[in-house]
Amino acid sequence: MRERLVVIGADAAGMSAASQARRLRGAGELEIVAFERGNFTSFSACGIPYWVGGEVEDRDLLIARTAEEHRARDIDLRMRTEVVEIDVAGGRVRAREADSGAEYWTSYDKLVIATGARPIRPGLPGMDAPGVHGVQTLDDGQALIDALARARGRRAVVVGAGYIGVEMAEAMIHRGYEVTVVNRGSEPMSTLDADMGRLVHEAMEGLGITMVDDAEVTAIRTGEDGRARAVATKDAEYPADVVILGIGVRPETGLARAAGLPLGGHGGLLTDLAMRVRGHGNIWAGGDCVEVLDLVSGQERHIPLGTHANKHGQVIGTNVGGGYATFPGVVGTAVSKVCDLEIARTGLREKDARRAGLEYVTATIESTSRAGYYPGATPMTVKMLAERRTGRLLGVQIVGREGAGKRVDIAAVALTAGMTVEQMTALDLGYAPPFSPVWDPVLVAARKAVRAVGQSA
Amino acid sequence: MRERLVVIGADAAGMSAASQARRLRGAGELEIVAFERGNFTSFSACGIPYWVGGEVEDRDLLIARTAEEHRARDIDLRMRTEVVEIDVAGGRVRAREADSGAEYWTSYDKLVIATGARPIRPGLPGMDAPGVHGVQTLDDGQALIDALARARGRRAVVVGAGYIGVEMAEAMIHRGYEVTVVNRGSEPMSTLDADMGRLVHEAMEGLGITMVDDAEVTAIRTGEDGRARAVATKDAEYPADVVILGIGVRPETGLARAAGLPLGGHGGLLTDLAMRVRGHGNIWAGGDCVEVLDLVSGQERHIPLGTHANKHGQVIGTNVGGGYATFPGVVGTAVSKVCDLEIARTGLREKDARRAGLEYVTATIESTSRAGYYPGATPMTVKMLAERRTGRLLGVQIVGREGAGKRVDIAAVALTAGMTVEQMTALDLGYAPPFSPVWDPVLVAARKAVRAVGQSA
CATH class of the missing domain: 3.50.50.60 (FAD/NAD(P)-binding domain)
Structure with missing residues (x-):
């Protein structure tokens, strides 16, 4: 039948x-x-x-x-x-x-x-005014593009500093806008620990983006024409010719x-x-x-x-269709970029680990994307979390430039396999000077994590 | 004491x-x-x-x-x-x-x-003549650089098409030389299967390099001054102002x-x-x-x-030093590049699998380094070997452009963990349009390999 x-x-x-x-x-x-x-x-x-x-x-x-x-x-x-x-x-x-x-x-x-x-749309005054844009659907995108063609000024305020927020900040930079990112958290990218988020904050400022942290939006101010003209927080107002909501879903x-x-x-x-x-x-x-x-x-x-x-x-x-397949779960990998800044994470942040009842150690290292002597080598910061005593990998966060983001896949596979940071130090990763230092940055982090685990026993 | x-x-x-x-x-x-x-x-x-x-x-x-x-x-x-x-x-x-x-x-x-x-130096006539250079040590490198400064012509012949050979071909291209690579194998990069080596052959020709496969060197011809002037094979002679040996060690x-x-x-x-x-x-x-x-x-x-x-x-x-550590072994990961061509491999080639007594299936796919619509997306070919019936990953080879090489690390970790290609299809890899299609090329290959394993039962 x-x-x-x-x-x-x-x-x-x-x-x-x-x-x-x-x-x-x-x-x-x-x-x-x-x-x-x-x-x-x-x-x-x-x-x-x-x-x-x-x-x-x-x-x-x-x-x-x-x-x-x-x-x-x-x-x-x-x-x-x-x-x-x-x-x-x-x-x-x-x-x-x-x-x-x-x-x-x-x-x-x-x-x-x-x-x-x-999309999350906080029930604040002015949130539905013309000039306030979400970016979830193609219709949203078209509406924003049409609005930008008509916009009188070049000031964009992005509300939210998660993936959508930082990607929209990049988009508006490309459009030639002055960009302000207003963010409720203490640092951008709350999917990272705050110490790694700080690196994103600094890099985005370096791109000319105004970063406002610890700022809860209280209203979208509108002009006499009813259009959004500023984003208001408890402490300040940020003039805006366009407001983009990147608050999540x-x-x-x-x-x-x-x-x-x-x-x-x-x-x-x-x-x-x-x-x-x-x-x-x-x-x-x-x-x-x-x-x-x-x-x-x-x-x-x-x-x-x-x-x-x-x-x-x-x-x-x-x-x-009558076959058999399963989706076993995720390890929480995500990667994003803002201009040439690459941001990646997988596994647990410190607060996730605490919430899960896990005790952990951390190791943060700086290395480079290629052999230090090879042209185009750029700095990269890798933070690693490992379980106390067992040394099981719990999470990795990476902030860097070209070649930083997709390195998180190494950790994503290692997490899926339940590897310890000690096992990771022996991983046979691709090495040649244009691709990696002789110790890949992820391995350098694993070596430091091994020492931290040793001290945590 | x-x-x-x-x-x-x-x-x-x-x-x-x-x-x-x-x-x-x-x-x-x-x-x-x-x-x-x-x-x-x-x-x-x-x-x-x-x-x-x-x-x-x-x-x-x-x-x-x-x-x-x-x-x-x-x-x-x-x-x-x-x-x-x-x-x-x-x-x-x-x-x-x-x-x-x-x-x-x-x-x-x-x-x-x-x-x-x-270095392997075949005992052939002329192999020790001036103008024939190895590149294993810094002294070798300095001698070659000095020789290039004195060279009268701009023709370089590289003997061997393994990692050193292809990297030296790139180096001589950068130096502005006409480059010929003379290779004993049927395709360059014998660390790949021949079908993937063929892609390297074609890409290197596209870079203006003359590729001579199936060619056993019989002698280095020398001129009246005793210096190398050509590389001779059974069938032909390739004039050379400098000869570089990339035959391995x-x-x-x-x-x-x-x-x-x-x-x-x-x-x-x-x-x-x-x-x-x-x-x-x-x-x-x-x-x-x-x-x-x-x-x-x-x-x-x-x-x-x-x-x-x-x-x-x-x-x-x-x-x-009195501590304890082990080196568990390798999975055979290697990565290299020739100009913008990236070449990577890990695990077993077809002949390695046969030699090890393993029966296997293969899957080869073409995908792109980024979402197809994102600027800079480049094509990438991924070949995957999986064990017949069990579906255990046995090896991966990748030939592509920017972003192709280090993707092999995904497979290197999966090999180390003994994953099946089915398990790999669920890997939570970093995804965003500038970094990957929604299915990473390695996952596309894994999905195809799963089907091949299913047919092999």
Whole structure:
């Protein structure tokens, strides 16, 4: 009998799942209906800062696969159609067409929830004024680009100094703006420890960006025309011709919550290792709306990131299609850049380790990206956390220039494998003068961590 | 009682060992005497091609630590003094001073053999003619640089297309020479499988280098002045104003062999995991004169590489100094570049796998270094070998441009951890558009390898 798969949300996770299911089961066996409330499908949200910054010229380059391409593969993709209710007991969803307002129920044998995340918008005065921009969707990006074309001045204020915030700071620098980043934390990049965040602060100032830390935004001030004209904190006002919100996102799980599906402490759906919603044999969930297992801390986290969403979709589609695959969890790897500054992290920060009940030592070293004598060698700071006594690697943070960011992958694999820092010192990493000093910076950090572990016994 | 450590060979392995031993035990406890037959100590042989090519301006930049610096740390370093005999039963070595010819015996409580490697020089006519240059030592490099300053023409022939050969080809391109690489193998870079070597061949031709494969050198032709003027093979002659030998090296173990110490099938010293010469409690060996355990094949290999030598020295020095450390082995990682072409490999090639008795599948994919839409994204080919049925990763080879080479580290760590290609597909690697496509090329290869393993069951 032909089964019916319904997919809610047609971005990375949802459409990867649909595509993989289709690869494994033809249209004669599996009908696939996908609902997308927005105007785009399968786009790279991570690419928006580079589109705004002008490095990526055309919006369509960010679209991995269009609605038409999905439809050509026998996926019944319904754009601008929002699922507004899941009837788990009845095995059906209620959809609403944005344009006509028409609603209808449709049944499913199998359901994939890939509703993504929604941007955090603090309920402050002026937050919805013209001139205040999010950057989560392609429509957001287009609205910002259009606004920049019309902007009278060249002052941009970015609220938030996480990945989106620092990437948008770079984009606005590329656009020739004077950029101020207003940040609630003590340093930018709160996904790093503060000592490493300080390096980011200094490097961003070196790029001409005004960094305001420890600053809670209290309001967006508007002018007589109703448009945003400044970002206000308790202590100061930062004039702005454009305000960009880079505050982060939360799982979009209102629908799932209303349907009684299990949510975790971060508001994301909880799944098993096959990405099935816990307790529900025929419902899967993936992407920015789920929580994932952190393999280092053993706790659930919410990490909205395209690379995870794609993996979730691949796993879900394999299982929906009758195969078998699991998503074992994450180690929390992330990499970003601001102009030539590269920032990377994986595993636990100090406060994560404490929260997980782990005692740890730290080691921070400075080294270079290439052999010191080789042209283009740039400085790099590596911080490593290792468990006290056992020496198990817990986390790595790297701030540097070219060649710094992707070095974090060494630690990501070592974390996944449960290696100790002692084992890491013997890793056979690629060495030649244009690529690395004779001791790779990650190995230099591991050697120092070994000594710290020895003293911690 | 004060012990006496004798070190034979004052380069990476020997002097790392001496320095680490000194760090752990002061001069009151441990006397350290180191013999070096050459003129330099602790230099980066790997850096010579970049010095010759002009990217590294000053020879002294390649010297990590001078003789004077070692002596300042209470190491009795005797330059231009060769150890010509080891009397294992008597616990002493015989040394000969190059300048005076004087010989003397000196005793040891502990001995470190770090005699390095010697270049392979085929016994062919003309091989010792002026104009034929090796590039193993700083003296070699200086002689070549001096010869280039005097050279009348601009034609360089490089014999050999391994790491040294391709790096010297780059150096001569930088020098403005017409470069021909004459190579015995069917493709350059025999440390890769031939299909990947073909990509290197094509890319090097694209750089304007004349690549001659399947060509065994029969003689160096000399002119009336006795200087090299061409490289002859069975089929042709390649005119040369300078000839550079990049044929590789063999362990320098004549001394060890004469002393009855155990050598392996590649002519290198055999050690235990603490880098002690097998069966000899007070003799250690490390660097280019030893064989190392290949953790993937379970067999011994000879891999002359500065990064291993430094690790060996660190382990030896720790053990000599009364601590405890081991060198577990290698996975055979190597990385190199020719202009903007990056070449990397780790683990087993197809023929290595066969030799080790392993059945395997392969997967080769093309991807890009960054998100396809991000400026500067360059193509990259990744070949992966996995064990049949179990899916254990066996090896990875990568040929690409910027960002290709060091990606091999992901596979190097995964090999060390004994991961399967299925496990690799879930690796949490750093992702952002300037750094990687949403599926890192290594993960794309792993996904394809998983399918190949599935078909091999």
